[in-house]
Amino acid sequence: MFDKILIANRGEIACRVAATARRMGVKTVAVYSDADASAQHVAACDEAVHIGGSAPQESYLRWERILEAARRTGAQAIHPGYGFLSENEEFAQACADAGLVFIGPPPSAIQAMGLKAESKQLMEKAGVPLVPGYHGADQDPALLQREADRIGYPVLIKASAGGGGKGMRAVDRSADFAAALESCKREAINSFGDDAVLIEKYVQRPRHIEIQVFGDMQGQCVYLFERDCSVQRRHQKVLEEAPAPGMPPEMRARMGEAAVAAARAVGYVGAGTVEFIVEQREGGAMDFFFMEMNTRLQVEHPVTEAITGQDLVEWQLRVASGEPLPLAQEQLRITGHAIEARICAENPDNQFLPATGRLAVYRQPECTRFERGAVRIDDGVREGDAISPYYDSMIAKLIVHGDTREQALARLDEALSRVHIVGLATNVQFLRHVLRTESFAQARLDTALIQREQAVLFHQAPVALPLALAATVAHTLLAERAAERPGDPFGRRDGWQGWGENRRRFEVDCAGQAVAAVLTYRPGGTPVLQVESGGTLLAEGPLVFSAAQGGEDIDLAFGGERTRARVYARGESRHVFTPRGAAQLTVLDRLAHAGETQAEGGRLTAPMPGKVVAFAVRAGDRVAKGQALAVMEAMKMEHTIAAPADGTVEELLYAPGDQVTEGAELLRLAVAA
Known part of the structure; x- marks a missing residue:
């Protein structure tokens, strides 16, 4: 086992890894940016090294600085967490070249599964079912348009190197394809440095079900059952649960075996997740199709830990140090039901716009933090900390476990009622609304649940x-x-x-x-x-x-x-x-x-700190209410600024690429009388 590891990440996952390492007697090194100088993950580790500016490109994505920090502190291995460099094969190879253990799969496996198009072709050879689509290397927009028309609408455009809903758009009509493709490519190049996309048939009434797999250096590979991640907004997960409700044992075994086959096809080592789209047909029958493999630990891994009683970070450390898997397939069991809620700084009633600010109040329910138990909180913030525009909007993960799904639901609602956050907008009350919908309560799950239940989810008075x-x-x-x-x-x-x-x-x-x-x-x-x-x-x-x-x-x-x-x-x-x-x-x-007046009409301001990506209009253009005027990027996502009324653009006050503060006036619009 390692004596010391460096955690090349921040926030709740860095705290999560540090907690298991401490329990195992392994020393930890944190890295931090300017914005994170006083962050909780820095205090959670035994040592900490400053690696650069607040933006990820200036710090957490600068892997040469991370390798230098490991060398200076004597760390023997690097845990990448998730996001940032966790699925970067060049970084994994650089770790090996520097004599450091990368606590994750070999670079070849990351490369094989990192590009969605190539991974689809590989899975087809391995006999894993695929969704109809285009996964080719030719990225000519006209060809992509023809392929989408051939597949038939609706289609899904996905960044080939992407994940987390970035660089992804659903398109319902051929006429909308070109604009959606341009937006996807722009978001993909900003997030992953690669604007290649693939196109797939958009499955109706789909469920998003993923299988947790684990491989070791001795060639063994197991699956630790499934998670249902169907409840999503903007293609990003909101609630995850394990096991998947209504999953027949025979289908669970088939999906698990398919996931293991996918992992074996690339010589996989460590923790990984094979994601499937499940089509629900009339009469209750279900088919599953391979979507992608995430070659890292997932955000939602705690629900798997809750139902199996295993610490997946401990498994990662043991496997990376050369030990065999702690358990064989026949020794793994499912106990009870677990649900995870992602608590995010965002405004659900305003298209989930990310929020920034200081946690003036941050109170939690009583819980057993990192051990299996009824209620668990994974976070990387404390009361008084600031949620900045530089990183993801997630504040914490609230995980509950019960003997049954009904018990877990009740326990989660009670726990959410004891989460008190003041200082910025959050989705806590929205999560409680979702739990109370008939669809979620009765496990009628699919990725359109939030859209289907929007009448009871948004703009609701949460208390009389x-x-x-x-x-x-x-x-x-x-x-x-x-x-x-x-x-x-x-x-x-x-x-x-x-x-x-x-x-x-x-x-x-x-x-x-x-x-x-x-x-x-x-x-x-x-x-x-x-x-x-x-x-x-x-x-x-x-x-x-x-x-x-x-x-x-x-x-x-x-x-x-x-x-x-x-x-x-x-x-x-x-x-x-x-x-x-x-x-x-x-x-x-x-x-x-007394004496206050309303703000002058026609001012369009930035709803959050971020970067101006593009303007869709020029000075002098006439625009209609609802027309897209500008695109901003903040917290890793693009956000469109629309015209509040008919009018004429008078002046653009910034240029693409400019960083703006919250409330900055982006352009002036003369509203039509």
Whole structure:
């Protein structure tokens, strides 16, 4: 076994690898960029080496600096994590040339599976079923258009060297193909340095099911069962679970054997994932087709660990040091059900636009962090850390395990209710909405689930507004009580008086809706709260509350409901969390906001920090509402800026390639009268 390894990655996977290494008595070396100087993964390792600027191209992708860091610190092996250099055969070969062990497959296997077109041809020879498509080397756009027309729409354009949904577009009509191809190629060259694509038939009602495989240097190879990763947005996974619901044992064995055959075809060593697209036909029959092989550990590996009781990072270290696989195929068993939720800094109600900012509040459910257990959190951030535009938007992974899928679902919803994040937008409430859909609850899974259920997933009030406002009022009153002077009846701030009635008015804004609450005190009675909006009474009743014993929670009863609530005050904002959901309210101060005017129309600003990729218009062009005006790149993805109304472009204020800050004005648009 190694004495010391270097982890060539950052964030939660670097912390994850470091935890297993520490348990095994292996020393660790972290590498970090300017942006990550105070990051959690740096503190999680025994040593740390600075390798460059904040952008990945200046640090985590500079493998010569990583090799130098390994040499200086005496590391014997390099764990690449996932992303960055994990599937770069040149880096794997450079490690070998430097006398370092690359904790992953041999460079030849990475190369064979790294290009999707070539890997498809290899799998066809190995007898692994393939989706109809074009995987050729000729990348002439006219030829690609003809091939797409031949295959028949809808088709899927995929970056040949890609993954994670980057450089991927579904195309429904021939007329849309050219624009989609151009966007795919541009995103692919920026993400992978290679703009080659392949085209495949877009399977209807597909499930995304992948098989975890493991090989050793002695020629043994096993599969550790399957994961269902069908719930996706923008071709990126949102929820993953193991085992796949409704998977017949016979099909599980066939898929596992096909995955092992794929791994053996390239002499695979270490952890890998063979991904299949599963077509669901009428009557419940299913066929599976090879999509690609990820030659690394996957983000969703914890659900496999949960159902098998194995530590896959430990397996990686043992295999890389020359040991045989810890278990044979017949010794592996499935126990219970596990689900993983990816908690991301993004706004689901705004096309999942990535968010940046500081984690002013970051609270988690109680869990057993890296061991098999009911609830587990894998993360690489702490309260107070910043989520920057340089890296992926994922904040953490929340993993639960139960005896049954139903138990795991309930456990995940409860755990998500205890994730409190303030400071930037996240998808936590959206994840809870997904869990509660009929499709997900009944395991009617396919990659279009989010689109199919959009009516109940987006722009939903996660918690009743009157209850959220009642919690905000209670929080205010408890804070005032804490500031009272003991023994001074004239210092009381709870509205008490010896005669008559006393009223207090609270006004808030929630997602553009103005809401008011009137709290009425009567001598000797419980205060009564009335909540109204636009002259309509929303709720009325006694307000009963108290601070929960030994914590920050509020025990609250209002409007016929009892609940536990926690409120975080940040400036004028009040962030309310309850078991049912969360809400953000803005306290209105009429004096403070007097005289404010709306922003000038026609300004189009960057919704996040990033790089301007291209403008689709020039000064003087007339545009229609919804027309694409510009493309930005942030957090490894492209985002289109569209015209908010009909008008004329007056001026472009930046050029392609320019870095812009959030809120920067990109262009001026004269809106048509």
